[in-house]
Amino acid sequence: MRFHAIALATLTAFTAACSKGGDTAKGDSTLSNSSGVDLNGAGATFPYPIYSKWFSEYATATGVKINYQSKGSGAGIKQLQEGIVDFGASDSPMTDDEISKAKHGKVLHFPTVLGAVVVTYNLPGVTTPLRLNGQVIADIFKGTIKKWNDARIAALNPSVKLPATDILVVHRADGSGTTFIFTDYLNSASTTWATTAGGPGKGKEVQWPVGLGGQGNEGVSGQVKQTPGSIGYTELAYAKQNQLPVAHIQNKAGEFVEPTIASITAAAEGIVATLGPDPDYRISIANGPGAGAYPISSMTWLLVYQNSPDAAKAKKLVDFMRWMYATGEQSAASLDYAPLPAALVQRLTERLGAINLNATP
């Protein structure tokens, strides 16, 4: 009895830890090839609700089935690099180094929708939305601003009576596109966040100087909801659906902007106006210019091979993306994603022509 118990204990402890990882590198593709699926994709979890809506609507309209596994941006990039999936999806653009390791050559980035990260807080008695700017948020999350009634917060909120309590910072513990968007913004909107200034820098997970790590959006918001004096960040859709208080953030034009679908699209408009003739679209719209732009905004991308080894699949994928830009974009707002600005959609539709439809194995 007891020896079995010991062996079992060893195994459960260990397999429990392993079961989460390890399977990202191999396998999976063979599962679905035989079951009538036309295209396989994997990647970001953040746009998964809208992607799955698109894929199901597209299947109804055309009969083309697309299987998407929301395993995280990292897994999406890895599987695309190894040629296991037909397309990837990511909340942060691939680096040149990552692209150079891709099996079938050049990877193109196609923005799909826009997302935003909101700063949420728990301050009993404060009913007007808090106003913050990039430098103040950075210093709060670095732990240099420690009290709610700090002069620099008060200066932005003259009409709010701030308590003299400690600030509890809550951040994501799991690697996440949400963290990437948030730190990408702090990186460009403050002078102290970048690694060159001794700060944590940007990434899907960074070394946080202070605070607690919550698991997922629900972990962060659960902690913030329950702890007076806390501050955290979640993605917009989650905050809206749970009616969390959100701060208005000062943009480059000096306005304090509430995160809304319109203000996020405005953030992309400002950047698109500055684009050159043939950009690769690995662009950050964080802290972008433009009136009414919400600064903690970001694109999310589909990752596609320029020279796919399978011509039939490449054509199917391009057909879907054409449909996505023409029809899909319109339903983005219903799930709290901001659609791309019309000018950008037009340019991206034209860019679909850059994908090679002749097999080059």
Next chain:
Amino acid sequence: MTSAVPAAPEPAVAGPPEGSTTLEGKSIGDRVYRTLTTAFAVAIPVLLVFIAFEVIAAAWPALQKFGLSFITSSAWDANAGQFGAAPMIYGTVVSSLLALILSAPLALGVAIWLSEFAPRWLRQPVSFLVDLLAAIPSVVYGLWGIFVLLPILRNNIMPFLATTLGLGNTPFFSGPAYGNSMLGAAMILAIMILPYISAVSREVLMAVPRSQREAALAMGATKWEMIRDAVVPYARSGILGGVILGLGRALGETMAVTMLIGNRHEISASLFAPGYTLASVIANEFAEATNELHTSALMACGAVLLVVTLVVNAIARWLVWRVAREPKS
């Protein structure tokens, strides 16, 4: 790793058992049955070795780069490529041991009540409900922890420990009470491992021979004395086995702990402070780890967890062995 799993049993199935002289002349069915069960028995160790091999191979780049500092350093910065797992090793061991301290007496109490005191009509339903605790998914435990346990901890238990009992001045109960903490993780683990310990203990206690009890009673022992001096000592090695099973479960538990422990790469003496565990860091970071060193460091955490689990189990097994050798008082 997944591709390796189905391949593992094949060589085991192919190899017939050697020297099966004891079965000479027996029916063919016996031989087939013996071959089959041997193959199954061999498959498990082979599988374990395979998993260990794969994990260590994947962890090798990180282990090679950081060497011993991987288990002594507290730096964990994916951007800078610095990885040290000391806080996670500490958190894994401390949260599990603390859970055991909280859970074992309670589970033993439940088991003793069920085997010795519970009326027959109540025994079945209560056993069933306790066992049911093991069937709750750990993410549900985690959510329950966030929304029910942590507020109680923050508003009642932590102030009680720190202020009412005056323990706030000791290093173990100092610091602000946010809820997410080593203590919170240990408490949820204690609840999660309780059914394992109590189920095993209950079965072992019920298996204590009637003569053992009757002898104690005949010597004039009260019921309490009978349980303490005759029943529990007789069953102790089995009870310890149950405790070890619970410990193994606690060491590897991932989701609920991740949701409650606060996920901070820091070693703090205070149970009110957040911590981290090896399983949690893998769960949190693996999906989004793109660079190879990061992935490798996470696999190294898995390898370290394997070693920690083996060491803790070896110690526990040695304890069981010693207890079993002692004369029963």
